[in-house]
Amino acid sequence: MALIWPTLVVIFIVYAFYELLNNIQNRKRYPPGPKGLPIIGHLHLLGKNPHHDFLKLAKTHGPLMYVRLGLVPTIVVSSADTAEKFLKTYDHIFATRPYNEAAQYLAYGQKNLITGKYGPYWRNMRKLCTQHLLSNQKINSFQSMRRQQVELMIKSLKNEACDHRVVVDLSAKISSLSADLTCLMVFGKKYMDEDLDKRGFKAVIEEAEHLAATPHLGEFFPFLGVIDLQGITRRLKDLSKVFDEFLEKIIDEHVQSRDQKQSKDFVDTLLDIMQSGETEFQFDRRHIKAILVDMLVAAVGTTATAIEWIITELLRHPQVMKKLQKELEQVIGLEKMVKESDLENLNYLDMVVKEGLRIGCCELDVEEHFGLATSREHPLMVIPTYRLNNA
Numbered sequence: 087m088a089l090i091w092p093t094l095v096v097i098f099i100v101y102a103f104y105e106l107l108n109n110i111q112n113r114k115r116y117p118p119g120p121k122g123l124p125i126i127g128h129l130h131l132l133g134k135n136p137h138h139d140f141l142k143l144a145k146t147h148g149p150l151m152y153v154r155l156g157l158v159p160t161i162v163v164s165s166a167d168t169a170e171k172f173l174k175t176y177d178h179i180f181a182t183r184p185y186n187e188a189a190q191y192l193a194y195g196q197k198n199l200i201t202g203k204y205g206p207y208w209r210n211m212r213k214l215c216t217q218h219l220l221s222n223q224k225i226n227s228f229q230s231m232r233r234q235q236v237e238l239m240i241k242s243l244k245n246e247a248c249d250h251r252v253v254v255d256l257s258a259k260i261s262s263l264s265a266d267l268t269c270l271m272v273f274g275k276k277y278m279d280e281d282l283d284k285r286g287f288k289a290v291i292e293e294a295e296h297l298a299a300t301p302h303l304g305e306f307f308p309f310l311g312v313i314d315l316q317g318i319t320r321r322l323k324d325l326s327k328v329f330d331e332f333l334e335k336i337i338d339e340h341v342q343s344r345d346q347k348q349s350k351d352f353v354d355t356l357l358d359i360m361q362s363g364e365t366e367f368q369f370d371r372r373h374i375k376a377i378l379v380d381m382l383v384a385a386v387g388t389t390a391t392a393i394e395w396i397i398t399e400l401l402r403h404p405q406v407m408k409k410l411q412k413e414l415e416q417v418i419g420l421e422k423m424v425k426e427s428d429l430e431n432l433n434y435l436d437m438v439v440k441e442g443l444r445i446g447c448c449e450l451d452v453e454e455h456f457g458l459a460t461s462r463e464h465p466l467m468v469i470p471t472y473r474l475n476n477a
């Protein structure tokens with residue numbers, strides 16, 4: 087036991103030395119960047135908002151900049167042209183995802199889409215999800231459900247804010263609408279907060295996002311991963327049990343009630359695929375659960391955050407809000423509710439949503455911890471400069 091720490095220190099020094107030599111050899115292949123320190127690289131240059139710090143550094147070193155985060159060489163991209171090269175032109179080279187603890191525990195060993203490794207499995211799984219879960223036909227089949235839920239929310243807003251004149255927490259309303267819409271589409275019914283865990287849906291999903299986004303010492307100094315100094319692996323293991331028990335329960339419920347159903351939610355569709363045995367790759371309960379976690383995590387927070395951002399921007403720009411209200415009044419009228427089929431006639435609303443997504447960059451900046459950290463095999467940071475310049 088007494089030998090553990092000296093052994094670890096020796097391993098640390100040897101490994102760090104090896105990585106440094108490697109980095110020095112590779113240095114010529116990297117773009118310019120600020121001067122770093124031994125072992126920690128450029129970590130000392132980063133504060134609470136790394137994307138702000140990267141942007142400042144990029145102003146001196148250019149839109150394609152090299153930094154080393156601990157032992158990990160990283161390229162920081164901060165212009166639209168360069169980002170396009172990485173994310174579009176050469177996307178196939180940079181698209182794959184590295185090993186990552188969160189994906190290991192929450193996505194059943196990277197069997198999902200969001201953190202899955204780029205390759206035949208990912209391509210096939212993506213095709214399958216696009217064809218069966220995210221096709222227009224499937225999404226349209228939930229239209230009346232979406233309408234009902236939005237109507238319910240509007241009724242409750244009217245009741246609380248208009249009739250009873252109480253202050254309404256709009257973020258909480260939007261968040262619970264988003265969770266309800268997602269649960270109904272994915273699982274076929276709403277779940278109460280405590281069905282997932284006593285902390286509730288929002289808190290659990292936020293913890294998953296938080297743990298996945300928290301800078302993990304083991305990612306900057308891989309040999310430190312096993313020690314789990316920050317307790318992240320332990321928390322991920324606990325969280326994965328919460329998700330797994332919940333998903334197992336849902337799959338069991340679906341298996342039991344399959345014959346009595348008219349409309350199919352995502353779980354039914356995935357069970358059909360599993361039982362058909364027609365996939366070109368192994369497809370069992372773990373794959374179903376990995377995709378369900380993806381859908382849950384990908385849909386709940388993003389949708390709520392996008393709506394919140396857009397409403398915030400509208401409040402900050404009253405003249406835009408007025409113009410939008412005018413369009414709604416003229417095209418729909420004051421007494422009617424907007425239907426999904428009306429959306430194609432609401433051009434100004436379309437522009438507002440697109441602009442909101444562009445400047446809010448919602449999914450990519452969930453907690454304002456990062457600009458856009460694309461967790462790619464070759465670490466790559468993309469900085470949304472518009473938002474930062476206008477902060």
Ligand code: HEM
Binds near residue numbers: 212380384389392460
């Ligand atoms: C306003 C809402 C949304 C925003 C802004 C958003 C944004 C994004 C972004 C930026 C990515 C790419 C991430 C990357 O390349 O690493 C992504 C991927 C994904 N999103 Fe969304 N999303 C939203 C809503 C949804 C919803 C409602 C669902 C499902 C019902 C969903 C399912 C997915 C899936 C499955 C992926 C992975 C796709 C892949 O890797 O090919 N998203 N989303």
